[in-house]
Amino acid sequence: MDFGSGKSYLTFALYHYLRIEKGLDIRVTGLDLKKEVIEECQQIADDLQYDQLEFLVGDINDYNEETSVDMVVTLHACDVATDMALARAVKWGAKVILSVPCCQHELNTQLNSPSLDLMLQHGLVKERFAALATDSIRAELLKLVGYEAKLLEFIEIENTPKNILIRAYFTGKKPTSEEQSKYREFVNFLHAKPFLENELKGYLETF
Numbered sequence: 749m750d751f752g753s754g755k756s757y758l759t760f761a762l763y764h765y766l767r768i769e770k771g772l773d774i775r776v777t778g779l780d781l782k783k784e785v786i787e788e789c790q791q792i793a794d795d796l797q798y799d800q801l802e803f804l805v806g807d808i809n810d811y812n813e814e815t816s817v818d819m820v821v822t823l824h825a826c827d828v829a830t831d832m833a834l835a836r837a838v839k840w841g842a843k844v845i846l847s848v849p850c851c852q853h854e855l856n857t858q859l860n861s862p863s864l865d866l867m868l869q870h871g872l873v874k875e876r877f878a879a880l881a882t883d884s885i886r887a888e889l890l891k892l893v894g895y896e897a898k899l900l901e902f903i904e905i906e907n908t909p910k911n912i913l914i915r916a917y918f919t920g921k922k923p924t925s926e927e928q929s930k931y932r933e934f935v936n937f938l939h940a941k942p943f944l945e946n947e948l949k950g951y952l953e954t955f
Contacts, residue, residue, distance in 0.1 A: 753778030
């Protein structure tokens with residue numbers, strides 16, 4: 749499942765690699781709000797005879813066509829759209845999550861930590877710090893619900909400054925009380941109220 753697939757360069761590449769090159773029996777769905785773009789992508793898929801690749805118009809929150817998905821990918825889903833996709837992936841029990849975030853605005857408006865005022869007085873620095881902190885929180889929340897999660901550079905920064913990939917594999921490992929405490933201390937220090945935490949509250953152990 750590719751949420752916010754847009755022009756679907758990634759969706760087509762994934763399908764070609766996994767289905768055509770590797771011969772895996774898979775079904776890939778691209779979901780986006782832009783009707784015209786989705787129609788064009790579906791026509792290309794039909795022309796290529798990619799019969800296990802489909803494109804649908806829809807919103808992440810309203811998509812209920814599947815009960816389980818093996819892998820969820822997002823490329824530059826804006827702000828909390830990334831969190832919506834991550835939450836849906838967890839609820840589906842996705843074994844693999846590959847997510848490249850974009851435009852992390854949520855924490856930027858919440859930051860309230862006097863100890864960081866020297867740094868956060870600069871708008872540019874505050875924006876970058878909020879983005880890095882947001883992705884760190886996302887990765888940690890995935891760990892707390894049973895994933896092995898890492899933040900990686902997936903492409904050179906010369907291509908795009910939005911080059912951080914959240915890569916997560918489900919392991920089912922339970923979080924320790926120390927891990928839970930460190931997470932809570934961090935978000936409290938920033939006065940953060942993460943959208944993703946709220947979405948996953950039924951999956952978190954003791955919050």
